[in-house]
Structure formats: C-alpha cells, structure tokens
Amino acid sequence: MLRDEYAAQTRQRIIEAFIALLEESEDSSIATSALAKRAGVSLRTVYRYFPSRDALLAATADWLNTEVFGLASQDDPEGVVKGFQVAVGKFDNRPDLARILALTRIGRSMRSTFRNELASRRRSLLWNDTPDIPAPDRLRAEAVLACLDNVQSWLTLREEFDMDAKEIGTTIGWAMELVLNETRRSAPAKKKKP
Structure with a gap:
C-alpha cells in the first residue's frame, strides 16, 4: 500500500513537472532529461511511468481535465451554460496553461478527449425536454455551442476585449442561451389530444 502511494506521488510529480515546463516555455519538445531533472527523478523513472x-x-490530459479544468456538473441544459462559467474562472486561475491548451498543437491533442466527452455530455442533456427538434437544427446548435464553450473563446474575449472571467462567463452564457432558446423555438408544436 505504501509502495502504491509512493508510485502515485512519483507519477504525479512527473506530470506536474511536465506542466510547469510547458507553462514556462510553451515548447512541446521538452527533453525527457529536463523533465526528469525538474521532477527530481531519474530518466529511467520517467520512462518506467511513461x-x-x-x-x-x-x-497529463487526464490530470488537467480532472484536477485543473475539469468538467463542471451538467445535470440539465442550464448546467451547460453554468459549466462554461465555472470553466472560465479556472482558465483565469491558470492563464498560461489555458493559453497553451488553446493555441499549441500539444494543447489541442491534450484537450481532444476532454472536448469529445464534453460534446457527448452536452448532447445527452440538451434535447431531453425537446426531443422533436429536427436533427439538422440540433446539429447546428451543438456545433455553435462547441465553438462557444471552449478555451479559445475565453482566450479571444480575454485578449481582444480585455474581459475578466466574470464578463466572459456572462457574455458566452448569454450567447449560449440565445442559441438554445432559438433552437428550442424551432421545435414543431405538439398537437393537443382532443
């Protein structure tokens, strides 16, 4: 048991060292020797774990998705908007790391699994109360929501409009709600039973 705990701590130290090196350099070609040195382990240890x-x-992507940025609880359609508002606060807490995730090849590869999981969760929640919305309308709405609910949206509003997390959350939340409301309005009216 103690051995397992030590192994988990070592693994975590390597991941955190990798993230720190990414934040410092934004260079994905971090040498394994530099990673080992930063983590305080041998080169062999790095290769044993990774x-x-x-x-x-x-x-690293798994850790970032669960420990740093993570999916906010999304139990209903309103949770989709609230989830982004929670996420932007997390992006503001680690702006260099969020920027790396948004702009670099390594960042895109690390967030692809997370994005797929987020899209799947979103899809399962959004249309429960309006299953009659035509598939093309649902697809359009999901595509726009994916563009809005994104670290790149946070970065654009932060850098081009000098907004803080609260302003970004409010702005993107407003846009997401517009898309959802307009899409729900397109649902065919249900016929009343005589």
Whole structure:
C-alpha cells in the first residue's frame, strides 16, 4: 500500500513537472532529461511511468481535465451554460496553461478527449425536454455551442476585449442561451389530444 502511494506521488510529480515546463516555455519538445531533472527523478523513472510521449500526454490530459479544468456538473441544459462559467474562472486561475491548451498543437491533442466527452455530455442533456427538434437544427446548435464553450473563446474575449472571467462567463452564457432558446423555438408544436 505504501509502495502504491509512493508510485502515485512519483507519477504525479512527473506530470506536474511536465506542466510547469510547458507553462514556462510553451515548447512541446521538452527533453525527457529536463523533465526528469525538474521532477527530481531519474530518466529511467520517467520512462518506467511513461514509456512514450503519447503516454505522458494522455496522462497529463487526464490530470488537467480532472484536477485543473475539469468538467463542471451538467445535470440539465442550464448546467451547460453554468459549466462554461465555472470553466472560465479556472482558465483565469491558470492563464498560461489555458493559453497553451488553446493555441499549441500539444494543447489541442491534450484537450481532444476532454472536448469529445464534453460534446457527448452536452448532447445527452440538451434535447431531453425537446426531443422533436429536427436533427439538422440540433446539429447546428451543438456545433455553435462547441465553438462557444471552449478555451479559445475565453482566450479571444480575454485578449481582444480585455474581459475578466466574470464578463466572459456572462457574455458566452448569454450567447449560449440565445442559441438554445432559438433552437428550442424551432421545435414543431405538439398537437393537443382532443
């Protein structure tokens, strides 16, 4: 049990060292020797826990998605908007890391799994109360929501409009609600039973 705890701590130290190096340099070509030095472990230890670059990226992405940025609770359609508003606060807390996720190839690869999971969750919630919305309308709405509910939207509003997390959350939340309301309005009216 103590051995397992030590292994988990070592693994975590390597991931955190990798993230720190990314934040400092924004260079995805971080040498494994530099990573080992930063984590305070041997090169062999890094390879024992992460035998490939892909394994390190996958583990880092998992950790970022659960521990740093994570999916906010989305139990209903309103939770989709609230989820983004929670996320922008997290992006503001780690702006360098959020910027890396938004703009770099390594960031895009690390958030692809997260984005797919978010899209799947969103899809399962949005149309429960309005199942009659035509599929093309649902697809359009989901596509626009994916563009809005995104670290890149946070970055654009932060850098181009100098907004803080609260202003970004309010602005994107407003746009998301417009899309949802307009899409729901397009649902065919249900016929009343005589």
